[in-house]
Amino acid sequence: MLRYIARRLLWAVALLFIxxxxxxxxxxxxxxxxxxxxxxxxGASVEQIEAIRESLGLNDPIHVRFARYVEGVVTEFDLGRSxxxxxxxxxxxxxxxxxxxIMLTVGAAILWLAVAIPVGVISAVRxxxxxxxxxxxxxxxxxxxxxxxxxxxxxxxxxxxxxxIKIFPGIGAYSEADTFLGKVGAMILPWIxxxxxxxxxxxxxxxxxxxxxxxxxxxxxxxxKGAPEGVVVRRHGLRSALTPVVTLLGVDIGTLLAGNAxxxxxxxxxxxxxxxxxxxxxxxxxxxxxxxxxxxxxFIVIFSxxxxxxxxxxxxxxxxx
Amino acid sequence: MTPTTTSDLTLKTxxxxxGPNMRRHPWLLTxxxxxxxxxxxxxxxxxxxxGGGGSTGGGTGIPEEFAAPTAPPEDAxxxxxxxxxxxxxxxxxxxxxxxxxxxxxxxxxxxRTLLGWKPDDTTEPSPDxxxxxxxxxxxxxxxxxxxxxxxxxxxxxxxxxxxxxxKYAIERGLLPxxxxxxxxxxxxxxxxxxxxxxxxxxxxxxxxxxxxxIQTPDDQTLxxxxxxxxxxxxxxxxxxxISAPVPEEYAKEFDAENPSTYGEHVVFTGPYMxxxxxxxxxVGYKPGREIxxxxxxxxxxxxxxxxxxxxxxxxxxxxxxxxxxxxxxxxGSAQVNGDLTPPPNVIQEAAQSAEPGQLTAxxxxxxxxxxxxxxAPPFDDINVRKAVVAASDRVALRNTRGGExxxxxxxxxxxxxxxxxxxxxxxxxxxxxxxxxPEGDIELAKEYMRQAGxxxxxxxxxxxxxxxxxxxxxxxxxxxxxxDALRALGFEPQTRGVARDIMYTRFCGNPxxxxxxxxxxxxxxxxxxxxxxxxxxxxxxxxxxxxxxNWPQLDVPEINEAIDEATLIADPEERAKAxxxxxxxxxxxxxxxxxxxxxxxxxxxxxxxxxxxxxNANWDLAFTSLKAE
Numbered sequence: 038m039l040r041y042i043a044r045r046l047l048w049a050v051a052l053l054f055i056x057x058x059x060x061x062x063x064x065x066x067x068x069x070x071x072x073x074x075x076x077x078x079x080g081a082s083v084e085q086i087e088a089i090r091e092s093l094g095l096n097d098p099i100h101v102r103f104a105r106y107v108e109g110v111v112t113e114f115d116l117g118r119s120x121x122x123x124x125x126x127x128x129x130x131x132x133x134x135x136x137x138x139i140m141l142t143v144g145a146a147i148l149w150l151a152v153a154i155p156v157g158v159i160s161a162v163r164x165x166x167x168x169x170x171x172x173x174x175x176x177x178x179x180x181x182x183x184x185x186x187x188x189x190x191x192x193x194x195x196x197x198x199x200x201x202i203k204i205f206p207g208i209g210a211y212s213e214a215d216t217f218l219g220k221v222g223a224m225i226l227p228w229i230x231x232x233x234x235x236x237x238x239x240x241x242x243x244x245x246x247x248x249x250x251x252x253x254x255x256x257x258x259x260x261x262k263g264a265p266e267g268v269v270v271r272r273h274g275l276r277s278a279l280t281p282v283v284t285l286l287g288v289d290i291g292t293l294l295a296g297n298a299x300x301x302x303x304x305x306x307x308x309x310x311x312x313x314x315x316x317x318x319x320x321x322x323x324x325x326x327x328x329x330x331x332x333x334x335x336f337i338v339i340f341s342x343x344x345x346x347x348x349x350x351x352x353x354x355x356x357x358x
Numbered sequence: 359m360t361p362t363t364t365s366d367l368t369l370k371t372x373x374x375x376x377g378p379n380m381r382r383h384p385w386l387l388t389x390x391x392x393x394x395x396x397x398x399x400x401x402x403x404x405x406x407x408x409g410g411g412g413s414t415g416g417g418t419g420i421p422e423e424f425a426a427p428t429a430p431p432e433d434a435x436x437x438x439x440x441x442x443x444x445x446x447x448x449x450x451x452x453x454x455x456x457x458x459x460x461x462x463x464x465x466x467x468x469x470r471t472l473l474g475w476k477p478d479d480t481t482e483p484s485p486d487x488x489x490x491x492x493x494x495x496x497x498x499x500x501x502x503x504x505x506x507x508x509x510x511x512x513x514x515x516x517x518x519x520x521x522x523x524x525k526y527a528i529e530r531g532l533l534p535x536x537x538x539x540x541x542x543x544x545x546x547x548x549x550x551x552x553x554x555x556x557x558x559x560x561x562x563x564x565x566x567x568x569x570x571x572i573q574t575p576d577d578q579t580l581x582x583x584x585x586x587x588x589x590x591x592x593x594x595x596x597x598x599x600i601s602a603p604v605p606e607e608y609a610k611e612f613d614a615e616n617p618s619t620y621g622e623h624v625v626f627t628g629p630y631m632x633x634x635x636x637x638x639x640x641v642g643y644k645p646g647r648e649i650x651x652x653x654x655x656x657x658x659x660x661x662x663x664x665x666x667x668x669x670x671x672x673x674x675x676x677x678x679x680x681x682x683x684x685x686x687x688x689x690g691s692a693q694v695n696g697d698l699t700p701p702p703n704v705i706q707e708a709a710q711s712a713e714p715g716q717l718t719a720x721x722x723x724x725x726x727x728x729x730x731x732x733x734a735p736p737f738d739d740i741n742v743r744k745a746v747v748a749a750s751d752r753v754a755l756r757n758t759r760g761g762e763x764x765x766x767x768x769x770x771x772x773x774x775x776x777x778x779x780x781x782x783x784x785x786x787x788x789x790x791x792x793x794x795x796p797e798g799d800i801e802l803a804k805e806y807m808r809q810a811g812x813x814x815x816x817x818x819x820x821x822x823x824x825x826x827x828x829x830x831x832x833x834x835x836x837x838x839x840x841x842d843a844l845r846a847l848g849f850e851p852q853t854r855g856v857a858r859d860i861m862y863t864r865f866c867g868n869p870x871x872x873x874x875x876x877x878x879x880x881x882x883x884x885x886x887x888x889x890x891x892x893x894x895x896x897x898x899x900x901x902x903x904x905x906x907x908n909w910p911q912l913d914v915p916e917i918n919e920a921i922d923e924a925t926l927i928a929d930p931e932e933r934a935k936a937x938x939x940x941x942x943x944x945x946x947x948x949x950x951x952x953x954x955x956x957x958x959x960x961x962x963x964x965x966x967x968x969x970x971x972x973x974n975a976n977w978d979l980a981f982t983s984l985k986a987e
Contacts, residue, residue, distance in 0.1 A: 071863050074905055078457055078539035080894060083902050084555070085542060092534035092562040092616050122645035123451050124617040130645065192682060198691040199682050207691070208682050209443070209674055212647060306676045308647045315678070316446060316646060321859045 042346060049338045056334040057110065061103050064327045072323055076120050116328030121320045127328035131310060135294075137211060138309035140220065141301065142293040144228045146286065149236035154275075156236075157243025162270060164248065173244070176237035188230045188304035195226060209306040224307075231301045235289065242285065246278035253277075280351050287344030288337070295333025418721040418774050419766045420957055426720040426970035428478040430981050434667055434967055438984035442673040442977070443683050444696030447646045451632065452621035453599035454527065454536040459974055460697035462599070466971065467664075467671070467979040468651060469602035470627040472503055472524065472580075473593065475973035476663060477981050480775055481886050481930070483597035483973075484663065487519065487627070489578075498587025498928050503580040503596075510656035512631040514638045515605050519627055520577040523603035529566035530609070531600050532558040535616035540884060543894070544595035548572060549583040563614050566606070590928045594885040603627060608638070629657045629666030629980055649673040651979070667983035680704075688712055690963040693984075694977045700961055713964045720975040721775050722958040725768050725891075726759070726880035727950040728840050729909035731872050736823070736849075743948035745806035748792035748799045749843040755953035758835040763959075767796045768952035770945045771881075771892060772937065775972075777930065778888035781938020788942040793952075800846055807847055816848035826865040828878035829855025837877040840951070851875075867906045876909045880956075886973065888937035889925055896944045897921045910949035917943050 073090035074081075090096055094105065109115035116127035156176070160169040179187075194200055196207030206214070210223035250256065251274050259269045294310070302312035310329060317325040448461035453469055456462070466474065474486035485491060489506040509519045528545065531538035532555050545551060549571025557567040571583040582592060605625065612620035623638040625631075630651040633642025642650035651671040659666065673696055677683035684700035686692040688708055700708065708717045730737040730746065737743050752767045769787030772778045787793050792802060804815030812818055823844055827837040834855050841851040856865070858878075866876035884890040894900050898913025899922075920943060924936040945952075958975045962968040969981035 071904075074863055075859070077537055077905070078455075080543070080907050081537075081539040081905060082542055083904060084559075085537065085539065086905060088534045088555075088559040088562070089537055091559065118617060119645070121449060122447050123449075123621045123643070124619070125622070125645045133644065133647070189679070189682075198689070199685045208679065208686065209677060212674060212676070303678045306678065308644075308676055312676060312678075313646060316676070320446070321857075 038346075038349065042342075045342050045345065049342055052338055053331075053335060054107075056338075057107060057331055058103065060327055060330050060334075061106060062099075064323045065102060066099060072120065075321060075323075110331070116331065117324035119317075119325045120322045122322070122325070127325050130313060130325065131329060131332050134308055134310045134313045137307050138294055138296070138298060138302070138311065140224060141227055141231065141298055141307060141309060142290055144221075144224055145231040145235065145293075145298075146290055148228050148232035149239055150286070152232065152236040153239030153243055154279075156240040158247055158270065158275060158278075160240065160244040161247030161251065169244075172240065176240050179233045179237035180241075182234065183300075184230060184234055185300040185304050187233060188227070188301060191226050191230050192304070208304075211305070211307045227301050227305045227307060230304075231293075231298060239282065239285070243278060243282060246281060247274055250274050250278045276351065280348065283347055283351060284344050287340045287347075291337040291340030292333070294336045294340075296329055297333075418719075418955070418957055419762045420719045420721070421763075423714065424717055424719045424763070426718045426960070426972065427715065427968060428970055428972060430665060430667070430969050430983055431967050433986070434665065434983040435986050436665075436667045436983070437669050438667075439670045439672065440668050440694065440966070440979070440982065440984065441692045442671060442694050442696045442979075443677050443686060443692040443698070444673060444675045445677050445680060445683070445698040447675050448649070450621050451624050451640065451643055452536065452618065453602040453624070454531045454538055454604070454618070454620070456599045457539050459976060462974045463696065463976050463979060464649060464651070464673070465599045465602065466628075466974065467666075468626045468628040468630045468632065468654070469599060470509060470519075470662070471597055471599060472505075472601040473597040474663075475597060475971060477969050477971045477978045480972050481777055483594065483885070486663070487524070487601070487603065492593055494589045494593075494928065498589050498926070499584045501582040501584070501589050501592060503582075505578045505580065506661055507578065508658055508661050509627055510658075511603070511605055511608075512626040512654045512656050513634070514636060515608050515625045516656060517605070518577075519603045521574040521580040522577070523605055524580055524601055525569075525572045525574055526566055526606040526609070527602060527604040528572060528600055529554065529569050530604060530613050530618070530620075532567055532569075533613060533616075533618065534559065534562040535613065535618040536620075537617075538600055540595065540598065541600060544591055544884075547584045547586045547588045547592070549585055562616050565610060566613065587926050587928065590930075590933060591887065591889060591925060594887050594890075597885060626654055627657070628654060629659070629662065629664050630654055630671065647675055649675075664980035665983075666980050668979070671979055684708075684961060687961050687963050688716060690965060693963045693966045694968055694982070695961050696976075699959060705959065708961060712961075715968075716962055716964060718960050718962075718968075718970060719763055719957045720960065720970050720972060721765070721773065722882060722956040722975045723773050723776060723886065724880060724882035724956045725771055725773055725952055726954045726956065727768070727771070727952040728755070728836075729866070729876040729879050729950045730948070731874050731876075731909075731911060732913070732947070732949050733869070733911045734872075734874060736817070736821075737874055739810050740948060741806045741810035744792040745803040745810065745847055746843060746849075747948045747951050748795075748806060749803035749846050750840060750951045750953070751796075751798040751843065752793075752951065752953040753796045754839045755836055755951070758832050758839055759954060763957060765954045765957045768955045769793050770941050771896070771952055772888050772941045773883075773891070773955040776883070776886060776888060776891070777934035778937035778941060781935050782941035782945075783938075788945045790945055790948075792948060793945070798843065803847060812848075814848075818848070821849045823849045823851050823875060824873040825851055825853040825875040825877055826861055826873040827853065827855055827876065828858045828861055830858070833878040836953075840875070840877050863904075866909050868904055869901060869906055869911055870903070872909075872911065879909050881907075882956075888934070888941070889921075892937060892940055892944065893921050893925070896949065912944070912947055912949040914943075914947060917947070 073086050073095055077086045077089050114128055118124050118126055156172050160172050163169050195202055195204045197203040198207035205226045206223040211220055214220045214223050259273050296311040296314040299311035299315050302309040303315050314329045449458040450456045453465055470487040472488045473483035476484050489504045493502040505521055530536050531541045550569050554567035554569045573581040609620045612618055612623055631654040632640045633650045633652050634640050680698045681701045681704050683698055684704040730743050756767050770782050772782050807815045827833055844851045865871050881895050894907050896912050898918045901908045901911055920940050927933040927936050965985050967983045967985050969978045971978035
């Protein structure tokens with residue numbers, strides 16, 4: 038197992054290097070706008086732009102710039118500086134935004150698993166029942182609802198500041214909260230919104246997995262041996278059905294931490310990585326976009342590795358050598 | 359005269375933030391005003407050119423009930439905390455590179471520049487850090503400022519400001535790591551400026567270069583020597599944040615980095631400061647999230663014209679959904695808008711149900727136009743240009759951005775309430791026949807086509823016209839309306855809608871790749887002087903191979919010469935007259951289709967006695983107060 042993890046870690050490093058190179062080429066060789074011009078501002082003279090370009094080493098050959106970037110990333114985790122946010126280091130901006138994104142992701146993941154697993158299992162066990170049909174129609178509706186729309190509807194219905202029924206803290210409440218409990222309160226609506234669509238997908242996925250698993254020979258064997266149905270479902274069925282779900286979960290958590298909660302964070306004004314990415318894209322803040330994308334790639338690679346390792350524990354048939 | 363750099367009105371997204379009036383979602387402003395105009399037909403009046411009186415008069419099209427308050431109430435209450443909400447962040451906390459309207463909202467409350475803009479100042483700035491009006495020598499080449507005594511830096515510097523701090527503030531602006539965008543344009547005539555700029559470029563982290571023309575004979579005196587008599591421009595430019603003092607002994611270690619990190623350690627001289635710690639680190643500034651302004655303990659109200667009623671101001675950022683954010687303000691969950699503009703439906707609600715004064719509109723000092731490339735066929739022919747301008751329905755063009763409240767239909771380039779506006783013809787225009795009918799004059803257009811050699815009055819032969827514009831609303835709708843004018847004359851428009859940055863850097867700002875038409879451009883003042891409106895945008899001497907803002911590439915020797923001469927005029931009346939005449943000359947060239955002089959909408963909650971600063975067209979935090987409960 039250790040050898041496997043070591044090999045995967047090496048691959049992860051190689052993969053991150055490739056990702057870094059690709060991202061660097063996209064933002065430095067094929068930029069849609071000139072970073073020196075953006076930093077100088079509209080109306081700045083050609084001489085000023087050239088001075089900035091020179092001072093930032095943008096005239097150096099591409100391999101020199103790439104080597105400098107990689108060296109900065111490896112030695113100091115220096116991802117450059119934002120063009121528009123007060124020249125702030127990209128690393129600091131990401132770290133500043135990460136807690137909110139982690140809180141949003143973890144809370145939403147707990148919520149969607151807590152809903153999706155029982156719904157998926159019950160739907161699978163009571164296939165074609167009224168309950169099954171109702172939950173599947175509901176999940177289809179939720180999957181079809183865009184997150185930003187769901188977020189806006191939730192705000193206009195339930196937010197304390199702009200809602201009709203003032204129940205939950207509203208827009209920007211996360212930033213305004215001074216305590217952990219206050220931040221938890223501010224996350225209730227975002228969690229529900231983010232978890233809704235994802236829970237629906239998971240519920241359908243778990244249902245189909247369960248239906249497949251419950252038809253396997255070993256399930257029949259377990260029943261033949263007299264195991265109670267609850268034990269058959271939970272211990273033999275669900276455990277097998279969840280294995281591919283773990284893959285899905287790992288990728289989803291990785292991408293959400295990488296900034297994929299962009300819509301939820303934007304609608305609720307949660308100062309997270311996704312909201313920051315949206316803002317950076319809107320401003321053409323290339324160094325910031327580059328840094329967030331690289332950071333996101335790191336999360337996805339790491340979570341893929343974690344998922345693969347977890348497989349061995351969840352499914353006894355999986356062994357690494 | 360060195361090139362004049364001003365901000366671009368079309369640069370109202372954060373990506374274009376080096377310009378003072380760059381709001382997020384400017385299209386919302388226009389749409390909302392359209393909605394407002396529709397919702398309140400009785401408010402707008404029936405005349406495009408009807409002004410509202412007071413600060414909103416002079417053809418701005420703003421009804422009196424939405425006039426911007428420019429003075430605090432007599433019973434203004436001291437104390438309390440104000441919450442400002444914004445979509446995005448300021449550009450720089452460092453006053454050196456700061457060049458954005460929303461940033462000016464903060465700098466005006468936290469810094470003292472040599473000259474400042476009181477809320478109702480529209481033409482001349484008032485002495486602020488300076489004790490009195492600057493003295494100009496008879497030859498117009500020497501400006502002497504006497505600094506006010508008793509002004510101190512905020513902690514941890516805690517010492518009195520001297521003239522050397524202003525000199526350093528200007529000089530560090532030349533460092534590539536600070537990169538002030540407007541200094542070379544407005545202060546380029548200071549003796550030794552160009553050598554200093556070269557020195558900064560050669561040694562970007564070696565400290566601020568010395569500008570010999572800026573002298574400090576004593577702690578309270580700042581003397582600026584000029585190579586040419588351009589004092590009028592220099593003085594106005596010193597009302598911008600670049601003249602906010604910076605203590606060299608404290609800042610130089612931050613300026614030794616590239617980019618400078620002084621922005622994370624700024625010290626202040628105004629009534630407010632960003633909350634900091636003992637080391638000077640701005641703990642109250644979380645880029646993109648929050649700015650917390652607290653009282654500056656070293657500020658002496660006896661030395662300042664700002665009342666500074668509030669105890670603290672919190673600016674919360676990241677409110678991308680402007681509808682929700684605006685509702686928060688209107689219902690009192692937040693108190694005033696920062697960079698965001700309310701969308702039409704919210705404005706409609708506010709107009710119908712909000713209390714008087716919650717909704718205001720202010721002339722922004724900007725214009726919008728459709729630039730015709732004068733250096734390439736078919737628009738290298740002035741008659742073809744006049745034909746296209748005459749064929750354009752400028753009311754429809756304006757209406758794509760909003761109704762009457764978004765601003766009156768422009769007839770030339772200097773905006774209302776601006777020196778030179780009346781001299782150029784006011785709202786009625788310069789007298790150019792091709793601009794006489796706002797809805798367009800197709801017969802006149804065809805006549806001009808015939809004068810251009812098209813006997814049928816319609817384009818013949820290769821009639822393709824390329825356009826590159828902003829692909830987002832409402833700019834794309836504006837482009838579509840203009841395409842109709844082109845088609846009416848037989849042209850075949852080929853339009854490419856792109857992101858705004860790409861439009862500027864790859865096409866409209868790059869003369870080699872410039873299309874026939876740039877339909878999504880406009881300009882916003884740097885300060886209230888017509889030079890800042892006309893020189894960068896229409897002087898042939900300003901055309902540069904990249905980052906060009908003379909989008910029509912107009913290069914008429916007589917205009918260039920007149921601009922050169924006008925930059926040297928110091929007398930305000932003579933200056934306004936000269937620039938008014940230049941505006942007429944430019945307009946006569948039909949290098950663009952001017953279609954709106956912009957207004958700007960701001961909102962406040964019912965518990966706020968907000969004051970608008972007309973120079974910045976936004977809330978003046980140092981004059982705003984909370985109403986008594």
